Amino acid sequence: MAEKEATVIVVDLSPFMAESHMAAAKGQSDIEMCIKYICDKIGSKVLSERKTDVVGIVGVGTDDTLNRMSEDDAYKHISILFQIRQFLYRDYQLLPKKLVPSLKSHGDLISGLVVAMDAMAQYCRHLKYTKNIVILSNCAGPVDFSGIDGIIDKLAEMKVNLSILYVRPERRLTAVFNHHHSTVGADEGTSTAMQRANHDLLTDFIDSVVGRELNAVLAPFAEVLRDLEIPHVRKVRSTNSYNGTLTIGDPNQFNDALVIPVERFAYVKKATPISSVAYTKPKGTVPTSPTRPTATRLGRKVKYEITVSKESEDGKKEKNVQEVEKGDLKKGYRYGASVVPLSAEEEDNLRFLTIASLDIIGFVPFETIGPWQLLTETNFVIAKRNEQEATLCLSSLIHAMFENQLYGVARFVSKSDRLPVMILLMPFITEAFEALVETQLPFAEDVRSYKFPSLEIIRTIKGKILKEHHYLPTQEMKNNMKDYINAMDISNLTPEGLVGRLDDPDGREFAAVGEIFNPVLANTRHAIMYRALHPDDELPPPSDSLLRDTYPPEALVKQASTIADRLIESVSVKKIAKYKTNKRRYAAEAEEELKQESILNVDEIIGGKTSKDDSEERKTKRQRVDTTGDEENGDFDIEAEIEKWQRIEAGPESDAALPRIYEQACASIDMLLSDENPDLATVIKKVTILRSAAIKLEEPGWYNNYVMKLQDSLIMGGPANSARSKIWEEILLKDLGGIAVNDADLED
Amino acid sequence: MDSDVAMNQVQDVDDDVIEEFDFRNQKDAILYCIEVSPSMLETINPDEGDHITEPTSAARIALESAYMMLQQRIISQPNDAFGILLFGTKDQTDPAYESCLMLMELAVPEASEIKYIKEILEDDDKFDSVFTPSDTPPSIVNTLFCANQQFNAKSGTYMFQRLFLVTNNDNPSESRPDVRKAARTRIHDLIGLGVRIEPFFLKTERQPFDTSKFWEDVIYSGYKSDDYVDIQPILITAKQGLQMKAHVKARQTPRHAIFSVPLEIVPGKLSIGVKGYVLFKRQEILRSHYVYEQEGEQAVIARSHAQYVSVTEETDMTTALATKSMKVTPKVEEIDKNEAKRGFKFGGEVLPFTPDEIQSLRTVGQAGIRIIGFKPIKLFDPSYNMRQSYFIYPSEEDFVGSIRTFAALHSSLLDENKFAVAWVKPTVRTSPFLAALVACPEILEHENGRDEQKQSPGIFVIRQPFADDIRDFPSRPYNDIKVSSERTD
Structure with a gap:
């Protein structure tokens, strides 16, 4: 159960707030920046939907006066804009409309604080609440600090956490370097003598509040705004997921078996983004009252149906779909094509009965378990809280495992009658905290033993072992890669973002675990709050600041660039122009492209036009040739076609044009194949040309890439499309399969 | 709750679905x-x-x-x-x-x-x-x-x-x-x-x-x-x-890649092609089905399909006043699929979002693996494990020279005792995450007169948690109790 929390925000709405005092705000007025802050803070509370996280807003400098002490002149122009309550959408969307600076009225900030305290006291009464008051102001108007001692006494009595967020008066530059911002900044812009005077008084005030052992901060607004960029992490109070014993040896059997009472808590657990829901707008015009939501959320109802095949009177089989009631259904399992129904009773009998337990089976050296074998999110196993002996006992086990570099392997049942799992227990020791960290290990059937060829040697067909091959890196490549890896070490960067010395005290680990936030969570959160305030606008692009640390640090990349260039040159990787191959999706697109780029006439380039009769004749010829098994094809002059390709290659724009022409040639084949009865001879001819051209141009990848997709499109059609699979058979028969780069080279 | 109508069961596509999708419905x-x-x-x-x-x-x-x-x-x-x-x-x-x-x-x-x-x-x-x-x-x-x-x-x-x-x-x-x-x-x-x-x-x-x-x-x-x-x-x-x-x-499970992406080694300048595989995956008991059994006939599986329904709770105010107890009769109404819209809950309302908007919030950036930098392997902490790893192996399909470059990276990581930190987005429709790329050597064992490959060479992609995913240490009253090293001997 989360603690109850009440927050009152006191916001300055005097005319000065319409001015801009912050350089970092880029011309936005102070009140606009405050609204940003308020919307973000309150938005999180709205999203959390916690009934016990309540907020109120007090405006200082409003034209009206709306508070319980309004008779007193000191409390003029102070209004409670929002009574303390759980904020809902309809309150939230009013925020920008209500938080408008007055044109003429001024109010006193300290009086505003008193109104806030009064409202708080009235709401919380004697109940246990975490109480927060936040004051937002640029302190440009006079502040009355008379009677402040009484206020401090009251604050202490109520145990209020006080934050004053203000525009820092003096102009100064500070170099800031923290985990998230390596920028130099914090120029607070211009300030008045009044602001400077107020600043000193506020500092004294906060100091005396802190002196009363209260939480109080006085923070410059620019810093607060930067903090807004750091996403919220929703704190989850964890509850234990196992409460039992850790044993070594069976205590029922052996007297000296070790039994330690332990609990288990989540350590790493994926925070899931907010889920969307289905809803519908009510039909017709329903009068919307402010208390009635305008959308109805939808649930799901599951319906069941079966297919019944019946033999009709004339002996034909008919299939009928029939809806069935859930109550008439039984549970069952599939056993191949058969269905095995199981009654609840039978299922109970099959259940694997277990008793909650955590039994260490043995210990293994650290290095025997590869980190890639771990399966699940991790948990802490700690000694049962409040049990001193258990704490000591587990601590000795943790230290013994750590010193001997051993992991524990255990059988674990988290709750009785759950299936047992094998877990790994890793000793975890920090200054303040000790535990065993637990994660699941795979069972034999969870491991897929796929095999992949060695990366060090190449085994040829004949069993010969090659150590030099274009699939294998040379020593030079390896050396360059090692240099690059060391140049791009981000484990200890200097403040300038370069590789630091190992003992550099200012060094920090870049992209350390726990410093990068999930952009999906933050984006979703921002988008929802944005939509709440701007229902008709398009969503803004996601913030870049979240992803800053997911790129290599710029300064480092720059410094390593010569090493990188050496590496790039030695490995000489070439991208293969990718042909858009998803035919269904791209067919129309490709056709369009062809039309547009008709300057490059593919047919002209490869083989000219073949008249229908001509190809017909070829087809019969081909079939005759097939039966003799002769693979010669003197029908057309491949050499001449290839020459054409090479001419294009030698041409001025070959690099850019060639892949495109190749793609178009491929597309032209696809278009041929989109006919219901594609002309086999033409297809084969074009494929032959493509293949030879790819070999001549030393771009086997182009062809291989294409022919692979071609295969898919030809044989995926199923038996209904036997004509197409014939084409593929023919392609294989003519040895037009992929160009085996490796094999070709090995023959030499 | 009435099990017939499950509220809020409409879930978004989760990023773990990548394997589920590939493996559950495959026919082998x-x-x-x-x-x-x-x-x-x-x-x-x-x-x-x-x-x-x-x-x-x-x-x-x-x-x-x-x-x-x-x-x-x-x-x-x-x-x-x-x-x-x-x-x-x-x-x-x-x-x-x-x-x-x-x-x-x-x-x-x-x-x-x-x-x-x-x-x-x-x-x-x-x-x-x-x-x-x-x-x-x-x-x-x-x-x-x-x-x-x-x-x-x-x-x-x-x-x-x-x-x-x-x-x-x-x-x-x-x-x-x-x-x-x-x-x-x-x-x-x-x-x-x-x-x-x-x-x-x-x-x-x-x-x-x-x-x-x-x-x-x-x-x-x-x-x-x-x-x-x-x-x-x-x-x-x-x-x-x-x-x-x-x-x-x-050889039971056919080897097949579940993703194929570029692996960027030098930012903007050097990328190679890799394919991703799942080598560890819990074999779950296949879920049971609802079956329909009729006398003398073979049992058949009942197909289920979900229907959106709106549940409006209509309260009869007159009786409520009379009996002082609210009698709520939920009115269930089936809703056409096309009428159902999607959005996010926000303070008692549902804010409308188009399916494209929801999708774009989930899927940030381009599919690919981008190396951010390298760190000594001793900084890798297995207690941050999130899920089963992916295995990547080079492919020449999109980039000629991928295999040799990958092999150089693989051997260098092993020789220098380092791992790579990377930003990983396996497919277009999945969310990106931070990962450690840990190389593993090929292990051969000679048995029964043949070299058995016990471990294929390659690089494992091990997902690391975001700040959002790490929980605080549980509080304990006896934090100060620790054993001195002598006592453990």
């Missing part, structure tokens, strides 16, 4: 071909002094392995097709395919068929009558053609099609070169059809198996050079029946 087809010949049926006696192991034969071990596999798959992947083809038998199923006996047609198996195989294994007479060799040695070309027909009949409905070929004949062509050529063509045909061939070549102490005589040439001719086919013969002894089963089990 395996045709298990076993040669029947006098040598396959020859009795293999256990070692002297071994009284537990029973005498057996290569053919029997092969069928036992097939049965074991069938039993496992039918529970874990009941949608898969399985077939058993014996070749070299006296009987034949179809006169067109001489000496080919379809013990089990390639289809989703029926319980009765599985029972039939069990009977054959348990009843020696039945076994002998089925496993009767023909007078003339079988034609391998004919067998492959028969297998082709089995796959062809339902081509396109399977995602992965594999042919398990069990034989102890290392030279079925004898001295006829045309057989070799024809066999190559058949292998090409099968591969062209999308069938992967997994040979299980059996040798015994007395009868060796020389793969170079015939098979190397025939099998390898159809494969791409960077593919891995294990053609090393397996030693069969009476005890090694288990060994054979282990081999069959190892």
